[in-house]
Amino acid sequence: MRIGMSAAYRACLMIGALLPATAWADVKCYNIIDGIKTDQPSVALIPSMSPPSFSPLVPVGTVLIRQDLLSTGKTFTLHCDGSIRNTQYTREGVQGQYNTWPTNVAGIGVRIQFTGSGGGVGQWWPYRNDSMNVITGEYNGNRKLLVEFVKTGPISAGGALVGEIGAGRARDNSFKFMSFQVAGGGITITPRVPTCKVREKTLTVPLGDIAAYKVLPTVGSTSEAKPFKIVLDCDGGEEGSITKTYMTLTDVNNNANLSDTLTLSPTETSAKGLGVQVLNGTKPVSFGPDSSVTGNPGQFYTGTTQNGVLEIPLSARYVRTGIMNSGTVNARASFTMNYQ
Numbered sequence: 423m424r425i426g427m428s429a430a431y432r433a434c435l436m437i438g439a440l441l442p443a444t445a446w447a448d449v450k451c452y453n454i455i456d457g458i459k460t461d462q463p464s465v466a467l468i469p470s471m472s473p474p475s476f477s478p479l480v481p482v483g484t485v486l487i488r489q490d491l492l493s494t495g496k497t498f499t500l501h502c503d504g505s506i507r508n509t510q511y512t513r514e515g516v517q518g519q520y521n522t523w524p525t526n527v528a529g530i531g532v533r534i535q536f537t538g539s540g541g542g543v544g545q546w547w548p549y550r551n552d553s554m555n556v557i558t559g560e561y562n563g564n565r566k567l568l569v570e571f572v573k574t575g576p577i578s579a580g581g582a583l584v585g586e587i588g589a590g591r592a593r594d595n596s597f598k599f600m601s602f603q604v605a606g607g608g609i610t611i612t613p614r615v616p617t618c619k620v621r622e623k624t625l626t627v628p629l630g631d632i633a634a635y636k637v638l639p640t641v642g643s644t645s646e647a648k649p650f651k652i653v654l655d656c657d658g659g660e661e662g663s664i665t666k667t668y669m670t671l672t673d674v675n676n677n678a679n680l681s682d683t684l685t686l687s688p689t690e691t692s693a694k695g696l697g698v699q700v701l702n703g704t705k706p707v708s709f710g711p712d713s714s715v716t717g718n719p720g721q722f723y724t725g726t727t728q729n730g731v732l733e734i735p736l737s738a739r740y741v742r743t744g745i746m747n748s749g750t751v752n753a754r755a756s757f758t759m760n761y762q
Contacts, residue, residue, distance in 0.1 A: 451502035451597035463589065463601040466495030466563035470606035478529075478577035478613035478663050483520055486530065487571040487611070490537065493602055495563015500599045505555050506592050509599075511536075512548035513588045520572045521546035525583055526716070527611050528762060529575035534588050538566035547588060554592075561590070561600060569609070577613045578665045578726070579761040584608030616659035616729050618667065618759065625650060627738045629698070629751070638696065638742035647701055647737035652757065654732040664728055666762045670721045671700055672712040674754035680719055682706035683741055684753035692749030700755065701737045714760045721760060 453460050473487045480486070500506060513523045513534065522531025535549070536542045542549035569587070583604060590600035627650045632638070637645050652669075659665065673679035675687055683697035683706075699706040702722055710720025724734045740751070 450504070451500065451506070451592050451599065453599055454499040454501065455496060456498075461597075463598045464496055464498045464561070464563055466493035466565065466600060466602050467605045468493050468567070468587065468602060470604055470608055472610045472612070475612040475614050477660050478573075478615055479660060480573055482573050482575065484573045485570050486573055486613075487569075487609075489569050489609070491567045491569055493563055493565050493567060495600075497560065497562045499558055499560055500592060501558045502593050502597070503557070505557060506559055507594060508550060508552045508554050509559075509590060509592050510548055510550040510595060511542060511588060511590050512595075514586070517548070519574060522572050522574060524574070525571070525581070525611070527577070527579065527581040529573060529577035530611060531572050531574040532583065532587070533570050533572060535568050536565055537568050540565065563600065567602070571611060578615055578663075580610070580612045580615070582608035582610045613663070614658070614660040615663045615665045615761075616656040616727060617665070617761070618654040618656040618727070618732060620759075621653040621655055625652065629738060629740060632740065634693075634696070634742075634746050634748065638740060638746070641742050641744060643742045644699065645740040647739040649735065649737045651736065652734040654727070654734070654759075656727050656732055657729045659729050662728070664726050666726045667724045667732060667734075668716075668721050668760040668762060669724045669734065670710045670713065670718050670758045670760070671707050671755045672720075672758065673709045674756055677712060679709050682708050683743065684709070684755060687752040687754055690750070690752035693747055693751045694749070695742060695744040695746030696751065697741050697743050698751070698753040699739055699741050701739065707736075709755070712756060712758055714758045716760055716762055718758075718760070724759075 453464055455464050468491050476486045515523050517523050521533045525532050534547045535545055541551055586601050586603050588602045589598050592599050627648060629648050632645055673685050675685040679685055683699055708720045710718050725732055
């Protein structure tokens with residue numbers, strides 16, 4: 423009996439927004455972009471960038487990244503029946519301390535203001551203009567912005583700010599007329615925390631021979647679990663920094679398997695009526711998609727580490743699933759790490 427396991431490392435933190443469809447009969451505002459009437463916002467693009475890394479151990483309230491940016495967009499017309507009333511530049515979510523909104527990177531908030539010339543210069547968003555008693559107004563997507571990332575709590579991982587980072591809204595926030603979006607790979611956020619590599623990319627876990635009907639008399643019966651461990655070598659973090667590690671196990675023979683029993687490898691298995699479970703402690707692990715996204719189905723916590731060695735203890739066992747035939751059993755799983 424063997425279980426081959428290979429490591430894959432990917433990280434993807436996304437911040438975005440979805441704009442619900444709106445029936446034209448309900449629209450009181452619209453944009454005219456390139457002469458075309460639309461209920462969609464005009465997009466102003468902000469270039470992607472990779473600011474320098476920073477210490478995660480600075481005091482809460484410290485500005486970690488300060489970046490002057492220039493958005494590029496079109497000149498367009500905003501129209502609202504009766505009156506635009508007001509405009510507001512803001513960001514999705516609930517604003518917290520230090521004029522920041524949370525990001526998908528725990529312990530880091532973002533705040534935005536206009537610089538250069540034009541309305542709202544020097545004021546942290548949300549910036550609101552209530553002197554808009556007009557039906558139409560002309561807007562330009564070329565604006566200078568200051569974006570700051572601020573420490574708001576413990577930091578144990580990095581990520582990237584992608585997609586929409588803010589928006590302009592009209593008529594009491596009822597219509598999004600402009601969307602500020604980061605192009606390409608986004609703005610990377612790189613705290614100096616430990617990063618980890620798997621020591622052995624393939625592990626074999628022998629479960630041994632068993633007298634099947636004696637050890638597994640009924641469906642759901644399990645054999646004795648055999649222990650094994652995955653070892654990670656972690657380094658690169660500032661002294662005293664930490665990172666939280668999470669793992670997803672994926673069924674190599676059936677990537678869509680979300681149960682707690684591995685599918686047997688068809689070309690390496692002659693026995694029938696049983697499967698293999700992997701245990702974290704005493705609990706069978708549920709398998710999930712091959713993804714490192716935070717919150718991935720089946721993802722489980724595997725420990726917090728500083729620079730050094732992190733050992734992840736697991737075990738594996740047989741489980742009876744139906745009428746059994748004797749023979750050999752093989753199953754395969756891959757694992758993907760996530761850092762938070």
